[in-house]
Amino acid sequence: MREPDFDVDGWCLDDGEEYHREAPETFWIPSKAAREGLYPGDLAKLIFRIDVGGEDKQVAVERMWVLVRERIPNGYLGILDNNPHAIEENDELWSGIELPFSARHVIDIDTANEKTITIAAEEPRRRWPIR
Template sequence: MPDRDDTWPFEDAPNLACFTVRSIMNGTAPILYVSHDDDDGAWQMLTSDAADMSQAMLVALAELVERDRTLVELADMPLGWTASRADASSPWMRREPVIRPRKEAVVYFELDDGEALHEEAPETFYIPPREQRANLQPGQLAKLVFRIEHDETVDVERMWVIVEQVTPTGYIGSLNNQPVSTDELQVGALVPFGPEHIIQIYDDE
């Protein structure tokens, strides 16, 4: 384990305990998702943002860096940010937090489950087939249902996002509409979402 000196790229000590999962430590899965938590400064090195935390372990930061040297690229990642990649050979894509912790947030949003909405009204609430929703590529447009909470009110808006990256659990998109109900959520905000949230796919043909 390296000493904390000029060659160590992280501000945190090499022996800082970090969250990871057994599949990473036994070599059966790569690190595809990294979180630098805003509340306590902890690092999480996981297989995805939906990793099975029943298999969680605490491992020294230096040991994780030794296993995956690409983590050095994330050493300066600010608190609250995350990074993900499609596979071990893909570049890391950093994601700035869209929302501050809820207790301080001016605006907070959730995405409605489009599949659940379709099940409630299959004859009138149409969504694209699962195969299409699960195979979008960067640059495509998908419409999502945002439930936006602000000033003690909740507004529902259907807005388009541009797929920026495909992730192990879905996509990272950038908001392509300015919400009508608030100025706190801006065009370009990054929005993680899954196939289940998609209610429409833009077709320019």
Template sequence: MRVPDLHDDGWCLESGVERHLLHPESFPIPNEAARTSLAVGDFAKLIFLVATDDDDAPLVERMWVVVREVAGDTYFGLLDNEPEIDENDDFWLGAEVPFNQEHIIEIQKGDAGSRDYAARPPLRIWPRA
């Protein structure tokens, strides 16, 4: 699977694990067992870098996704937040987002409503190949 690229896709993900290793006291994350055992409908908060008109300064946003598919060590989720940026036309609520355990900075267990949301077709599907 191709990972999102800031220049090609207009966004990418930052590693929560790396950030935690740099600042363990001020940047806690869920343990690895929790990050690797998400189920469809669970929520994961990720750190997104979103391209802006200023190539040197991407917007950094922490946003929730709802897990819709677990494929080996890759999760596919539906974006559950509206990005706070107008310049990116392809990255909105309901877009499919690929991620793995290293990107997860917070977790919330899902419920019937989030499982229903996860079953919806994405507004934009992430290419699998």
């Protein structure tokens, strides 16, 4: 399954492991075991790089929570659990859309509860396109 691509989708995910390697004293991330051990209902915080358009090709960077729906080869499928502040509501990147991500993208974790497990089982607002 392809990852989000900035040129194709208008947004992508930054690599949290890379941020941590560059500044290990100031950019904490959960352990690799924790990032690779997520289950449906868990929440993962990811860094989104978003094309906000305009003539000067502005880019916004936002940290948002994603609810894990399922484990897939090389990562997870999740549901965006936040609305980006930098753009207006849309069908491509808004709360409820499905997106793939991997452990290297995870910069924080919140554990599942009954409510998040129920939401993880629901149909997303928009499924991730299989291209």
